[in-house]
Amino acid sequence: MMYALVDCNNFYVSCERVFRPDLNGQPVVVLSNNDGCAIARSNEAKALGIPMGAPAFEYEEVFTKNNVKVFSANFALYGDMSQRVMSILSEFCPDIEVYSIDEAFLKTEGLSTEQLIEHGQILRKRVLKCTGIPISIGIAPTKALAKIANRIAKKFPKETNNFHILDSEVKIQKALKWTKIGDVWGIGSANEKFLKAIGIHNAHAFTQLNDAFVRKQMTIVGLRLLHDLRGIPTLTLDDIKDKKNIATTRSFEDNLTELNDLEERVSTFAVSCAEKLRKQKDCCNTMMVFIHTNGFRKDLPQYSKNIVLKLPFPSNSAIELSRFALEALRKIFKPGYHYKKAGVIVMDLCPQSQGQYKLFDNGDPRHLPLMEALDKVNASFGQQKIRLASQAHGRVWRMRQENLSPGYTTKLSDIITVKS
DNA sequence: TCTGGGGTCCTAGGGCGA
DNA sequence: TCTGTCGCCCTAGGACCC
16 A cells, blocks of 8 residues: 655645746746735745745845736635645545645556556646646655655656655655754654754654653654654545634734724624535534734734634624624723724534534524525625625725736636647 | 645643543 | 542644645
């Protein structure tokens, strides 16, 4: 049995390049919401020393000086491109775990190394041809090792042709020694710091540690990783599950000081959560609302608070969730602060069909058909044509998105025309 | 002036009933 | 009746992922 990790190269950048082939070979970065920081960089941009998460305002000069093409995140486009890639992968191999927007694990059984190499190359060509997205493939006996194989495939495109397989103990040991401890999947900054302090600098050294020590210092999570890296399959393929929490949170372009303004935003976040819940055919029993000031502004007074609300009945009604969210917000709002971010998270989800009806406290049953109608109208007329009165209607809340690409595949008006 | 958003899983520690 | 202890549940917070 072997695991393959398929990963799209610099995914968001590649999505932009599909429709702008002139960007090939150019340094490109994609910025987060609000044009805050870099969340994807082309290899050329990485070579310029632009790190992941680079604040855009700090790197403005680097961008201009090197003629870096900068894009605002276009998540509708990326999500659509991701679906296309994933559907090709699942045609190819039904045993698939879609791990993130740009990654999937595939499980294969009974194939020889030669067959795996052949299949891998066919798959790469197929995805590139059908979607325009270049992918890298790493294959190994476990998921953690497949991650490492993939990293090698990506790091050495010339030598590997973006495909690497760890099919022998010698290759595995070599790869483990090459992998810096902080680059191991599952080792974050805290564990990296700890491990370096005790002299562990690469993945190989980590695999030499003893089980009890790792269990004690790094919990069961660390122990599972340890086994997986030693080649014992411990991390298995996960099914695609419904989400357990659903969140809508945003930073604001300007700081907000008025309860009024926050109410409009929080109401909209709750409506968005309700919509996501209905899409998943779930209701929520618990809701959390949070607000906080800008932690980067050491010169301003800081305030950060969240509140968890147990709902009297499960709901996915925009009207009800909005009402609860506002109730929660009013409990935690304190005047005199500059608020930078707020969010609504719904938790403790249950299927919409088995709404547990209580004797007295129930949601208004009329909301269900109303919400269905609302979803239909909003689906056919575009986002948020119908809003609640508590949401912004007089004022338009914008994100900073100065370099948004067209919705090539997701907006009818932006579909490209081919001139002959 | 300007630093994302959306998730999961795990543990420690407190409350509480047996 | 008082006190200790065990296990379960819940919550807050941390660590990790992309």
